Amino acid sequence: MNTVINIIAVMGLVGLFFGLVLAFANKKLAMEMNPLIHKVEDVLPKGQCGSCGYAGCQAYAEAVVLNDDVPVNLCIPGKKAVADKVAELTGKVAAEVEARVAHVKCTNPISTSGKKFIYTGVQDCIAANLLQSGPKECEYGCIGLGTCVKQCKFDALTLNEQGLPVVDKAKCTGCGSCEAVCPKAVIKMIPVDAHVAVSCNSHDKGAVARKYCSTACIGCGLCKKQCAYEAIQMENNLAVVDPYVCMEKCSEQVCLGKCPTKAIQACTVVALKLKAV
Incomplete structure (x- = not known):
């Protein structure tokens, strides 16, 4: 019994000694933060x-x-x-900060889209994407498990009844966290005053893209031909808009009326008014 008590006492003294040493070292070596x-x-x-x-x-x-x-x-x-x-x-100089917002490049409802298989694994887009690039037939589309929503620190993203992320532009800070975490690159940061943006991410050729989604960009190039300022280019079967050229030079947005699938959509109040006219 005495042996056990002696061992406990020794261990206690050793612990106390090292505790005092660490406390002294912490105080002695501590650096004051500016x-x-x-x-x-x-x-x-x-x-x-x-x-x-x-x-x-x-x-x-x-x-x-x-x-x-x-x-x-x-x-x-x-x-x-x-x-x-x-x-x-x-005391430094503040350069101009570009205001930007998240844009979802997919309108193909998760609830009704074609499926390659039924996914029942971890409810995470990155995990689902590891299995045959996800369950959706369109391998470029939103997987819809809400990884971007969970990643957003500002509650600017929610999933709608179709399973697609919706951006609250009033809350979106443009930090890019959702863009960085999306395994399909479905979310892209665009200038907050961008007039139009392509709501499709597919690089499939027209017939295949249309087979998987009725609102897909089919790469027809009509939008590019209509743009007098060369703000739209075709890259790998997908229309890509240069928002800065569009904002600086265009005031008509004729591309909105020419897209046969409505893959190009208005982003701002200004663009929506121009579309209505």
Whole structure:
């Protein structure tokens, strides 16, 4: 019995000794953090989205305060307002921040789309994509398991009754987290003032694309021919819009009326009014 008590006592003393050593070392070697880092971190949106290229808001705050080469406008969710505040705190110049929003390049309902097989595995798009590129017949379309929705730190994405992600533009910060996590590259960041965008991701030829989805881009090129400013190009059977050329030069959006499948859609209030006219 005495032996057990002695062992416990010795272990307790050893633990106490090392605890005191660690506490002393922690106090002696501790480095004080620049208080400006805390001030910068306080103005960041705390989404921890990583769109700035750093591992969270604190890491970016440290970098922008301690490194003169790190710009103040890397916080995409914070937009210009946060960039201006960080610039004011750090004494740096705030460059213009482009406002952008997520765009879903698929309108093929998950509930009614053709299936290659019935998927009952982990409810995650990345996991489902590992099995024959997902259950959907159109291998370029949204899988619909909501991985992007779970990834969004700002509650800007929801799944509608058709199983497709819907973007709340009022909440979307343009951080790009949903874009980065989508295994099909169905979500793309576009300028918030973009007039039109292609809501299709398929690179199949026309007949095949139309077989899988009635609203697919069939690569007919009519939109490209109608665009007087060469803002639309055909890339691997898919229409691709240069939003900057479109916003700068075009005020008619004739492509909206010429697309036979309505794969090109209006993005902004301005474009919707122009379409109505």
